[in-house]
Amino acid sequence: MTVASIQKRRSYLVIGGVGIFLAAGYLSLSLQLPMGHLNSPGAAIFPLIAGSLLLIGSISAVWEGWRMEPTETAELPIGDDLWRLLALIAALIGYLIALSWLGQLIASILFCIVLMKMLSKLSLVGIVIRSVIMMVPVYYIFVHLLGLPMPRGIFL
Amino acid sequence: MTAVEGLGFGLSVVFTLQNLLAALIGAFLGTAIGVLPGLGPVAGVALLLPITFSLDPTAGLIMMAGIYYGSQYGSSTTAILINMPGESTSVMTCIDGYKLTKKGRAGGVLSIVALGSFIGGTVSVVGVMLFSPIMADFGILFGPAEFFALTAGGLLILSRISGGSFAAGILPMALGLVISTIGEEPVTAQNRFTFGFNNMRQGIELVALVVGLYGVAEIMDMVEKLRRQMKPQPVSLREMLPTREEMRRSWAPYGRGTIIGFVFGMLPGPSATLSSFASYKLEKSVSKYRHEIGEGAIEGVAGPETANNAAATSGMAPLLALGIPFGATTALMLAALMVHGIEPGPLLLTNHPDIFWGVIASMLIGNVMLLVLNIPLISIWVSLLRIPYHIFLPMILVLVVIGSYSVRNSMLDVYLLLILSGVGYILRKFDFQLAPMVVGFVLGPLMEKHMREALFMSLGDISVFYTSPIAVGIWIAVLLIVTIGLQRALLERVFGIKIRTPAFDNAD
Numbered sequence: 001m002t003v004a005s006i007q008k009r010r011s012y013l014v015i016g017g018v019g020i021f022l023a024a025g026y027l028s029l030s031l032q033l034p035m036g037h038l039n040s041p042g043a044a045i046f047p048l049i050a051g052s053l054l055l056i057g058s059i060s061a062v063w064e065g066w067r068m069e070p071t072e073t074a075e076l077p078i079g080d081d082l083w084r085l086l087a088l089i090a091a092l093i094g095y096l097i098a099l100s101w102l103g104q105l106i107a108s109i110l111f112c113i114v115l116m117k118m119l120s121k122l123s124l125v126g127i128v129i130r131s132v133i134m135m136v137p138v139y140y141i142f143v144h145l146l147g148l149p150m151p152r153g154i155f156l
Numbered sequence: 157m158t159a160v161e162g163l164g165f166g167l168s169v170v171f172t173l174q175n176l177l178a179a180l181i182g183a184f185l186g187t188a189i190g191v192l193p194g195l196g197p198v199a200g201v202a203l204l205l206p207i208t209f210s211l212d213p214t215a216g217l218i219m220m221a222g223i224y225y226g227s228q229y230g231s232s233t234t235a236i237l238i239n240m241p242g243e244s245t246s247v248m249t250c251i252d253g254y255k256l257t258k259k260g261r262a263g264g265v266l267s268i269v270a271l272g273s274f275i276g277g278t279v280s281v282v283g284v285m286l287f288s289p290i291m292a293d294f295g296i297l298f299g300p301a302e303f304f305a306l307t308a309g310g311l312l313i314l315s316r317i318s319g320g321s322f323a324a325g326i327l328p329m330a331l332g333l334v335i336s337t338i339g340e341e342p343v344t345a346q347n348r349f350t351f352g353f354n355n356m357r358q359g360i361e362l363v364a365l366v367v368g369l370y371g372v373a374e375i376m377d378m379v380e381k382l383r384r385q386m387k388p389q390p391v392s393l394r395e396m397l398p399t400r401e402e403m404r405r406s407w408a409p410y411g412r413g414t415i416i417g418f419v420f421g422m423l424p425g426p427s428a429t430l431s432s433f434a435s436y437k438l439e440k441s442v443s444k445y446r447h448e449i450g451e452g453a454i455e456g457v458a459g460p461e462t463a464n465n466a467a468a469t470s471g472m473a474p475l476l477a478l479g480i481p482f483g484a485t486t487a488l489m490l491a492a493l494m495v496h497g498i499e500p501g502p503l504l505l506t507n508h509p510d511i512f513w514g515v516i517a518s519m520l521i522g523n524v525m526l527l528v529l530n531i532p533l534i535s536i537w538v539s540l541l542r543i544p545y546h547i548f549l550p551m552i553l554v555l556v557v558i559g560s561y562s563v564r565n566s567m568l569d570v571y572l573l574l575i576l577s578g579v580g581y582i583l584r585k586f587d588f589q590l591a592p593m594v595v596g597f598v599l600g601p602l603m604e605k606h607m608r609e610a611l612f613m614s615l616g617d618i619s620v621f622y623t624s625p626i627a628v629g630i631w632i633a634v635l636l637i638v639t640i641g642l643q644r645a646l647l648e649r650v651f652g653i654k655i656r657t658p659a660f661d662n663a664d
Contacts, residue, residue: 008586008587011586015327015588016323016327019327019331023330026349033346033348034344034346037616038611038616038617038618039611039612039614039615039616040611040612041608041611041612042344042346043341043343043346043348045607045608046600046603046604046607046608047334047337047348047349050333050336050337050600051334053326053330053333054330054331054333054334056326057323057326057327057328057329057330057331058323058327060323060327061323063323064321064323074585074586075585076585081380081381081382082380084379084380084382088376089376092372092553092577093574095553096567096570096574104558111550111554112551112554115546115549116550118379119379119382119545119546119549119550120546122546130547134547134550134551135554138554138555148561148562148565149565150558150561150562151567
C-alpha cells in the first residue's frame with residue numbers, strides 16, 4: 001500500500017471552498033424561481049433553505065480547516081495505488097461510453113477483461129474465457145429473462 | 157387492533173408464497189451482502205430497489221427488511237473468520253471473534269453469534285410490535301408543523317451524531333437536500349435546476365445516488381488499497397457446536413445486548429454501529445469475565461452482535477409508526493413506499509395494516525430463516541469469502557451499472573452514478589459522513605411538503621412552527637442533542653465536570 005499523508009486542513013479548506021462556490025451558484029439560481037407568498041410558498045423557498053444550509057456547512061468546513069492542527073493528516077494514494085485507482089476510473093468511463101456503442105454484452109465483456117487484467121496475474125486467454133463465462137449469463141438473465149431494455153449497441 | 161391481534165393478522169399476511177419467498181430471498185441476499193466486502197447493506201438495498209418496485213409494497217418492504225437485518229448477520233462472519241468487518245456494525249466483533257478463531261473456536265463462535273442475533277432480533281420485534289402502535293397513536297396528533305419539526309430535527313440530529321465534526325455531518329446533509337430539489341417541483345410543476353435537460357425533470361435517481369456513494373466508492377477504495385486477499389479456513393458443520401461453557405457465558409451478554417440494541421435502534425443515527433460499541437463497552441465494565449475481553453472472550457462477541465441485530469430491527473419502529481427513517485437503509489425503505497404511492501406516517505397503521513403488521517411479522521419469520529441459513533449453510537458463506545477479488549469486483553460493478561440503468565432505462569443515471577461515486581470517494585477519504593446525505597436526499601421532498609402545507613394551512617403565519625407544544629418539544633429535544641458537545645465543554649470548563657460517552661466517541 002503506497003500512500004501520501006496530506007494535511008487534513010487543506011482538504012477541508014478545498015472542500016469548503018468548493019461548497020461555498022456551489023452554494024452561491026445554487027442560491028443565485030434559486031432566487032430566479034417563483035417566491036410565492038407566505039400563505040402559498042413558491043418553488044424557491046425550500047431551495048433557499050437548502051442552499052443556505054449548504055453555505056453554512058461549507059463555511060464551517062473552511063472554519064474547521066482553518067483551526068485544524070497541521071498534525072492532523074489524511075492519506076491519499078500515490079504510486080501503484082494511485083495508478084490502479086485511475087485505471088479503474090478510466091475503465092468505468094470507457095465502459096459507460098462503450099455501453100451505448102457496443103451494447104451491454106460486448107461492453108461488459110471488454111470491461112471485465114480490462115478489470116481482470118488489472119487485478120490479477122492470469123493469462124489473457126484465461127481472462128477472456130472467464131469474462132465471457134461471467135458476462136453471457138448476466139446478459140441473458142437481465143435482458144432476455146427479466147426483459148430489461150439494456151443498450152444493444154450498433155451490432156445487435 | 158391489539159398488538160397480539162396485529163401479529164396474528166401480520167402472520168396471515170406473511171404466510172403467502174410471495175411474501176415468504178421475499179423474506180427468504182431478502183435474508184439470503186442480505187447475508188451474502190454482509191459477507192462480501194464491497195457492497196454494504198445500504199448499496200445492496202439500493203441495488204435491489206428496482207426489483208422491489210415490481211413486487212407489491214408489502215413483499216417489497218419485507219424483502220428490503222430481510223436484506224437489512226440479514227446483512228447484520230453476514231457481516232459478523234468476515235469479522236470472526238478473517239478479522240475484517242463486513243460492515244461497521246461488526247468492528248467490535250473482530251477483536252474477540254478473530255482471537256477465538258485463532259484458538260480454533262470459529263465454528264462455536266459463529267453459532268453463538270447466530271443465536272444472539274436471533275434472540276436480539278426476535279425480542280426486538282416484540283418490542284417494535286408493542287411500541288409501534290403507541291407511537292402511531294401519538295403520531296396521529298401530528299400536523300404538518302410537527303412533521304416538519306420531526307423530519308428537519310431528526311435530520312439535524314442524524315448529521316450531528318453520525319460521527320466526525322460539525323461540518324462532516326452538516327455539509328453532506330445539506331448536499332443531500334440540495335440534490336433532492338433537482339427536477340420538477342410537485343406542487344406547481346416548476347422545473348428546478350434542470351438546465352434544460354428533459355431527463356433531469358424527473359430528478360436524480362435514488363439508486364444511482366446511493367449505489368454511487370456507498371457501493372462504487374467502496375469498490376474504488378478496495379481497488380486502491382488492494383492487498384493480499386485473506387482466505388478463511390473451512391468450517392465444518394461439526395465444529396459449529398458451541399461448548400456448554402460458551403453457552404453459559406453468553407446468556408447475560410445476550411440480555412444486555414438486546415436491551416441496548418433495542419433502545420439505540422429507536423434513536424436517530426448509526427444505531428446498529430453505536431449499539432455494538434456501547435454493548436462492548438458495557439461488557440468490559442460489568443461482565444464477570446471482563447478481564448478476558450479483548451483477548452478472545454465470548455462476551456465480547458455475543459453482546460455486540462446481539463445488540464446490532466436488535467438495533468437494526470427496532471430501527472423499523474420509527475419508520476413504520478411515524479414514517480421517519482433514522483438511517484440510510486430505512487430511508488431507502490421509505491422511498492420504496494413512496495414509489496408505490498403509499499403515504500408513510502402514522503396513518504400507515506390504519507390505511508395499510510397489511511404492510512405495517514406484515515413487515516413486523518416477517519421479521520419474526522425472517523429471524524428464524526436466518527438462524528436456519530446461518531448455521532447449516534456456513535460452508536456456503538465461507539466459500540463466498542474465497543471468491544477472488546478479480547472475479548467478484550467486475551461482476552459487482554457490471555451489476556451496479558445494470559441496476560442504475562434499469563430504474564428509468566436512462567444512461568443519464570449511469571453517468572450520474574459515476575459522478576456520485578467520485579463524490580462519495582472524496583467525502584469518505586476526508587471523513588465526511590454519507591448517511592446524512594442519503595437521508596437528506598430522501599427526506600428533502602417530505603420536509604418541503606410539510607413546510608408548505610403548514611404555511612398554507614396557517615395562512616402564512618410562521619408562528620405555526622413554534623407554537624404547537626409537540627413541535628416545541630421536538631425542537632427543544634433537537635437543540636439539547638445537537639448541542640451536546642457544547643454542553644459537555646461548558647460543564648467541563650465552568651464546573652470541571654468531565655462526562656465521557658465512549659460509545660459515541662468511538663463510533664465511526
